[in-house]
Amino acid sequence: MIAAAATAPSDDRKPERSILKMSGVSKRFPGVLALEDVHLEVGQAEIHALLGENGAGKSTLLKILSGAHSADSGTIELFGEPVAFATPHDAQRAGVVTIYQEFTLAPDMSIAENVFIGREPGSKLFVSWRKLAAETRAITDRIGLRRDPMTLVRDLSVAEQQLVEIARALSMRSRLIVMDEPTSALSEAEVANLASIIRTLKSEGLSVIFVTHRLEEVFRLCERFTVLRDGRFVGSGRVAETNVDAIIRMMVGRDVGALYGIRPIPEHGGVALEVKGLTRRRTARDPHAIELIDVSLRAHKGEILGLAGLVGAGRTETARAIFGADRFDAGSIAIEGEPVSFLGPSDAMACGIGLVPEDRKKQALFLRLAIRTNLTIAAHDQISRLGIFIDERKEGRLVDEYKRLLSIRMASPDQAVGNLSGGNQQKVVLARWLALRPKILIVDEPTRGIDIGSKVEVHNLLIEMAKSGIAVIVISSELPEILAVCDRIVTMREGRVTGEIARTAATQEILMSMMTAHEGAADRPASTH
């Protein structure tokens, strides 16, 4: 603050023309100091990576910037003017638009209505639909969203919905776009497309703050970075002058070592699961469902099988069909050679199959309920008395056992599971299934949205499970993850299996070409049409 007017860009860690300068920002929530003396400076036409593990304070900082929270102390300068946003609306008017992980679109309204929501062109009373469509198209063309502006958002893929969010930001003439983990739900090809859009924005003079857990994106895309840890500012600098190891060290405060060490492919046992000719057609009721066509695969005891593919390739749908969560039209499933058929997940569970679904919060957890309830909900047979009552002593022992086994960090088992960090939440879900001693465990996106430290822990857990004889099937959009943990990899594209490869023979490039087989690597995957 002392030398706010000092125009000395001699320090080359500072941006040349900064448009945003947050200094000494602190924020306290009841019981927790979320941010302490944090700095963030972003230059004009700069793509700035904001990095840190979960709980480092990134989200809180961004919420202060966007006006959703107010800081207890510190200053924010935008274009050299001190500002304090009371509401997100204030921030938007000043040119700062934040795109959160969970989109804020209205699914049953059109692209155009979502882009201009609350600011529809026309007179005071009536909306000019023609103008609305034209203005929307002008923006969506700029970012390569080739869709009729009157398409309902519900019918778009996740990646396209994200483009709608960006279009909305552009329609507000924003100067600084903040993106909170924009790539966590995207496939590699969609990420590449988003990256090129962000570069276009930069060339138009906009600045972008980019939060991600995937460090390779930082090096591909960003110019400068800022690292937070435990709510404190750790450092910032130019991406070109650093490397992955240095950034990880800053984020976790220690050497992680080789994140993904070399692991020999273990000997594996007999066939645990065999799926033959699994086929699932679209129905009139669900015209956007992803079809499965003649999917066959095999998983062995003690093996980690990877399922790789772009978003929409049918990996999750295959897993859900095997688990009995969705019906299928043709095909057979055999467990240890015995043919089985399931009416629902409980049948699959009785045969020793478990599924950790892709969206922890929506599909796996009861966020307001206690950790113990979440952990044991599928294991009531083990902890009940007379088949009716819950034996809380037995339950406590079970929770304790898995708390130690998976080193789940919690204050008490009676705490609501929603208060845990993403990594610990995922461990609770894994524990729920491990308690059932499954023969086959399907894990869909095991580390989505969790920090690097927990990621390594989850990977080691998956490897331990396989060692104990469980057939583990891992679905992941992150190829480094697939290559790190899986022994054998099956690739899928548009509902079909396109190939199979041993990990030792695979590289990211080989997998990518298998996942996009046939028509070559289209830069944007066609959505379900």
Place this chain on the structure above:
Amino acid sequence: MTIAKTNAKLGEAGEARGVDVFGFVARFAPTIFLLVLMAMFAIIEPRFLSSINLFNVMRQVSITGLLAIGMTFVILTAGIDLSIGSLVALCGLVAAAVAKGGLQDRFTVGEGGLGYGWGLAALAAIAVGLACGYLQGLAITRLKVPPFVVTLGGMSAFRGAALLSAAGGPISGFEPSFTWWGQGKIAQQVPVPVIIFLSAAILAHVVLRYTRYGRQVYAVGGNPEAARLSGLNVNRVIASVYVIMGFFAGLGSFVLAARLNSAEAVAGTGYELTVIASVVIGGTSLFGGAGTIFGTVIGSILIGVLLNGLVLMNVSSYIQQIVIGVIIVLAVAFDTFAKSRRRRI
């Protein structure tokens, strides 16, 4: 490993400090509000605290309280049951018909239309309640019609059935052994309905808190998709709460008929409002997955005390309705506010 430890410490420090004043107040808000209200009435009107008046309040509360216990199960699954007022009327007429041996010459039961004792009357009322609840549960889970619509239909259909069978007139004058269940007292002071209400509350508390079934109700209400993927039979749990609601409607109708020594087709009109209000004021979330029987008991008593106090202060019954309406909205606003605050932390 150090960073993991500091992270854990930071997290635990924040979470372990559960003595967050706001959280405490939010949890016991209904109880605190009840005590404040009672203190207020006691100061304004000393008659309020007399044991006769207090037992009177409890007796008035006991029937809607019984229904509120069933409604707690329903609302915990993010459902609602608007049909209970009508169902109480229908079940009450069934109990009366079985006890009296017939309905106004329309049909007779028992030998020579002499009727049966209170036991069969109560069982018949409960059986009809269970059957109607099961029907609604089936419509919700099999036909995939939202609970609001199904029970709105039930509200109309059951009232129609009651009006049809009563042919417009009330049935009154039961055996003393029948009316004892609504008018009797134990130890010269404690009304029998109060004992029924509190025993049912204890039983329901045990079911929700200590059984597998109770856990399943919370899980299905908290996140039905996660419950299904954890192997729970979501449809069965949802249907079951309407059956439980039907049971309490049957039991409540019997106690009501016993207390009034009469059953009529317009009985229970407007009960759904009072009952839903009791549950919501007691802290059960309309979004499902959160709430307790203890809260519902407090919520029921709170409404009873409020009405009783207003009567003692000679406030018109029209104004009482306005007060109840405002309080429901405030209770839900409080729930939403508390939730948004939790999310911020």
